[in-house]
Amino acid sequence: MKDKMDTRNTEKKRKENKHGGAYFLGLVLLLYLVLFFFEPEKIQESLKISGNVFIQIAPWLFLIIFLMGIINYFVKPKTVLKYVGKGSGIKGWFLAISAGILSHGPIYAWYPLLRDLRNQGMKSGLVAVFLYNRSIKIPLLPFMAYYFGRSFVVTLICFIIIASIVQGQIIQSIENE
Amino acid sequence: MKNKKQNGDKKGIVVSFYKAFKSFGTTLPIMLGIILIFGLFRTFVSKEMLLSVFTGDTFQSTVMGALIGSISTGNPVTSYIIGGELIKEDVSLIAITSFIVAWVTVGIIQFPAEAGILGRRFAFARNILSFILSILVSIATVKTLMVIQ
Numbered sequence: 416m417k418d419k420m421d422t423r424n425t426e427k428k429r430k431e432n433k434h435g436g437a438y439f440l441g442l443v444l445l446l447y448l449v450l451f452f453f454e455p456e457k458i459q460e461s462l463k464i465s466g467n468v469f470i471q472i473a474p475w476l477f478l479i480i481f482l483m484g485i486i487n488y489f490v491k492p493k494t495v496l497k498y499v500g501k502g503s504g505i506k507g508w509f510l511a512i513s514a515g516i517l518s519h520g521p522i523y524a525w526y527p528l529l530r531d532l533r534n535q536g537m538k539s540g541l542v543a544v545f546l547y548n549r550s551i552k553i554p555l556l557p558f559m560a561y562y563f564g565r566s567f568v569v570t571l572i573c574f575i576i577i578a579s580i581v582q583g584q585i586i587q588s589i590e591n592e
Numbered sequence: 593m594k595n596k597k598q599n600g601d602k603k604g605i606v607v608s609f610y611k612a613f614k615s616f617g618t619t620l621p622i623m624l625g626i627i628l629i630f631g632l633f634r635t636f637v638s639k640e641m642l643l644s645v646f647t648g649d650t651f652q653s654t655v656m657g658a659l660i661g662s663i664s665t666g667n668p669v670t671s672y673i674i675g676g677e678l679i680k681e682d683v684s685l686i687a688i689t690s691f692i693v694a695w696v697t698v699g700i701i702q703f704p705a706e707a708g709i710l711g712r713r714f715a716f717a718r719n720i721l722s723f724i725l726s727i728l729v730s731i732a733t734v735k736t737l738m739v740i741q
Contacts, residue, residue, distance in 0.1 A: 465631030
């Protein structure tokens with residue numbers, strides 16, 4: 416009986432979440448419409464920028480859908496649990512840090528994949544570690560070094576990795592409550 | 593027997609990709625919303641507006657740097673360029689570092705997407721912690737550099 420009620424509540428929540436995205440997009444479109452009356456040129460420029468961003472990230476979206484499909488097929492919840500689940504230990508932290516550093520594309524494109532992995536048993540702390548380490552962008556490091564110097568870059572990277580572990584531990588303990 | 597296994601594999605692949613499309617499809621309206629907000633941000637918030645914030649003392653500039661970095665979005669190179677100009681203006685390196693770290697670790701504009709997909713509690717805790725950590729990381733980085741150099 417309780418299980419049935421839980422399932423119903425989860426389904427209700429899922430439906431609410433599904434509509435939440437549409438409401439959010441509706442609100443943003445409404446904001447565009449209102450601002451269009453005051454600043455039509457700026458709104459046209461905003462649409463142009465957004466369109467360009469969408470074209471730029473489209474390949475990433477396809478890549479992530481492909482990755483999600485592959486992971487759904489090959490990676491079973493048991494494997495997720497083993498590598499980034501509760502018993503993964505240091506291996507899990509190392510994997511989340513490395514994957515975060517090596518991952519590319521916009522951060523929000525990774526959310527659905529991370530949600531699926533978490534549903535399969537990935538620790539929330541490791542999701543946070545992955546997201547934090549995405550701030551280390553290897554291809555952009557030469558730019559950073561040009562502006563701030565090499566020793567600044569190396570020191571900053573070390574502290575970012577340390578901060579990601581601290582954040583992961585705190586988020587994990589919050590989620591465990 | 594072999595054919596049955598092959599059919600099962602094919603079905604498995606189709607189901608896996610169908611699930612991936614479905615899961616991704618539910619998040620698409622949120623992503624489109626975020627991209628549209630990004631367009632607004634780029635048009636309505638100029639580089640000069642961002643630069644004008646760093647006028648107070650080190651502590652105030654550091655907190656403001658983290659705050660502005662948190663609400664800013666886009667290619668991190670933009671934050672390096674603004675950071676480079678701030679160095680010329682003699683703004684404290686701690687404030688600049690908190691700005692460039694918050695730029696890539698805190699996502700106020702992406703918050704609705706993160707909360708909608710990964711959960712409100714998770715997104716809230718992660719962003720608050722990232723904000724605090726951007727200040728701590730900037731202090732630790734600059735103080736360490738002062739010791740090294």
